[in-house]
Amino acid sequence: MYGAMKTNKTYIFTALTMLLVSFGFTQVKIGDNIDAIANTSLLELESTNKVLVLSRLTNDQMMSITPLPGGMAYNIDTGCIHSYDGNKWINLCDSSLRTFSFIDNEDGSFTINYGNESVFTSPNLTGPKGEKGDTGPEGPAGADGLSQQEQIIIVASNGQTRFNTPAPIVDDKKISVYRNGIRIAFRAIDSTTIELENEIICYQNDNIRIVQIL
Template sequence: MKFLHNILLFLFLASSSIMLGQTPGFNYQALILNTEEIQIPGTNVSENSIPLGLEDVTLRFTITNEAGIEYIEEHTITTDKNGMVSVIVGEGTPVNYTFSNINWDGKLKYLNVELNILNNNQGFVFLDSQKILYIPQPTNGNGNGTGTGNIKIVNSLGSLTQPYTLGELIWLTDFGTHRNPTLMIWDGTNWLPVNDDFDPANEFGLIVVNNDNTRDTQFKNPVIGDQVWNQTCGCIEVFDGLNWVSSKNTDALNGLYTDGNSIKLGGNLTEPTIITTSDTNTLTIDGLEESTNIDDKLVVIDKNTGVLKQKSISSFTQKKQVIVFAVDGQLEFTTPLAITSVDKIDVYRNGVRIDFTAVNNTTIKLEPEAQCYQDDKIRIVQLY
């Protein structure tokens, strides 16, 4: 069995924009998957996405603006059994500058993410870059929405009244096919999502739901490929056009079984299976126990189909014997078959095994001390 390891990382935030309030930081979640290309006798499994569970990693977050770096921090954390990590950016270990001194001036910033998987000694690997949009924390107030300051909270665009100001922002609690909360801006003609890449049906980010009911409420008209992280099953669910299919529904069949997040060799074959070898790619089984049971069976290969079969040892070993009544002084006797090896011949004189030598390929000669008397019974047993 051979395993070739690659690390595949799926990263996602709580929504398609990073939202900041009057808090010391903001949430960041990631699902880290370990993709293994597996070559196992009896099957053909490749590119299985398996969560990198219970692994120590360090996440490095760098916040930048158009002028350069504003802040860097690191979090060392252990993924949970499902490969999930969740941290608050702003509460990590500062590397450069301080989070509290970031100037949230409403201009576009970016969150750059790097990952270091501590046990593979590869150091930090760049993962992703996300836009950061500052959203003041809304409170009770007046205006078209329910908040004060620069951001107003509304449940629908129909509840708004004109006039609108170019560049005016609102927080819409129900937007798009999947009814996601999002930040909207007035462009002079229409209310548009601030994140121009807003597409809840086609994002690297995963929407987190508590259970099947909240998933179905969030996705009233799901399309093929929609994905969620279902906290009840602790798994990714993908809509296939008819049903939500869980990543945990994958069965290990045909000589395989699952043990937690691992796929292992063992179990019943459920279909005819071919393993092809070559002069270079040979098949070896080391450490087999030595057999001492004469009733054990041998493995043979059908000459026509190549199918492995079992065969008893006795079927391989056949014998032929001849009985001769000797004349006085006789030492040489003819064997029942042509001699291929003297180790396959036993000779008995009156029931006692005696030594001999081969004269030619059909004749044996008894040892001189075994010279026969008249009517001695000579039995020659030959294996073939």
């Protein structure tokens, strides 16, 4: 008889151990589709006509407890859900916690004012300003609506500095010369020829465009 009792105790201990191990790794699904639960879920609720009701506490009751960070409760006095952040209860209905203002300080920096009274001001994002560059060459006179213009595009050879204009030169201020899309300076040599300024040199296959207002 003693042996039978010992055997029964062993079975009971084994069953309890297996049950505890099972609970230690169990995922719980409550409500509809209890066989369908995400691998990362410890607890899932699913229902089309039932809800989860949090602990309903008065403000005094809520303030008298210190739960783990992340603890939640429904505050009957405020009518809102509160969450504990480890130091204080946060009212999740407080819209000021989710808003901020953005201010341009007009000095290259900006300031963000968060709803929780914290402030962030960026450094000057524009960086130091360099010295003003030289004034570029004067542009050609504008067309009066009656004037016409002609242009010619020349593929330059290496070291080439002289080019023929589309039409005879009457006023060199009505001529614009571009090398690879960038306007460059020149001088008139005769009535149909221009020469690039001394410091400007063309390389093989440079694109020279000469625009002339007639």
